[in-house]
Amino acid sequence: MNIIPAIDIIDGQNVRLTQGDYDKKTSMKRTPEEAIAFYSSFDQVARIHIVDLMGALKQNAQESTIIQKLKQKTTLPLQIGGGLRNTETLEKYDAIGIDYFILGTRAIMDFEWLKSVATKFPGRIFVGVDARENDIYINGWTENSGIVIDDYIEKIESLDIAGIIYTDINKDGMNQGPNFENTKRINDLTRHTVIASGGVRDKADLDQLESMGITHAIVGKASHSNDFWRGIR
Template structure:
């Protein structure tokens, strides 16, 4: 069965969702961050909680470390954290807080040799955050698009000891229109590491479609905030 990782995105200590990564589309999710952790930990299908520091991603440094410590303490499942992780010091601080996994995006995409080195120092604890517009890699909180393709990026990380790859199709994120099954499946077919889908997952049918393509896990954002999503599985 494909794993389900509900997402809790944070801006100014508030649980929010964006559409296509646009900070101007910020929508509050109703539950506080701690209430969201407890809600997701009541769902038996959840195997991991996915936390994102959106201001950290934008400002290139952590902005919600104290809140994330509380959320880790409140969770009875593994927790992964992304957003603004640009240094080994930040990696060590989050791991010392007992985060199970950390997501490295822009720093690893811009400096693959650095990520390879960090992944060897912390084997099986770092995830590559492979965010893209189409097949082009996006950087700095999705505010920039590089010329590098997602498959080229995987090639550059040959030798890394990653826990996995999270592929986000920005055009699908927050739109509730379904994930990019084809591209995620393509990456799952060529990646040396387990691939997780992010962006657009709506229901059990989307999860089954991803699973049929060899995708290991799915991050679910807006849909996971609804009781109906979990009841339908």
């Protein structure tokens, strides 16, 4: 299992939201710089997941300056999401050495654009499928897109993307475990790599995901706990 710890940023600070609710924000003990140094010390960490939360809400990247600083503090690949709504933003992140781009709202709603950036950045685009049950949500998880998971996955199956990040919004930050059933179902639907996200608590959750054929998992709230990492060691 490849672990992808998450750093969520608002105004340069390392925070966590509960179920994507901006009114339920918790500050983390480690700064983004401290967190990236800590995560980079573990062999099991494949890359680091960074989300510009206000970028997602405001529909425009807000944290590119600190993200550039974080890139300089690790040799691990970074995957960046939040407010990536145009090709120019991807080009800007590409210029500072960002390895992977996580596209949500516009990639869900504008297939032709997704196809064009997947061609421009082959194998470097992750599509963020953030859902409540089978409904995909957009704009920082605040709006139902009107698109269901199965239809969307069928549409993107031929694209040269890095994979699909599936998040069950209802599980995110709740310390109740991921949505194992739907993660496996989505993995069975597609040839793309499916990354589990939302609700991962401990090594037992990682082992169960791995038993279902999932090879990568984003770990958010739990990754800030020393107990989680003792279990990994």
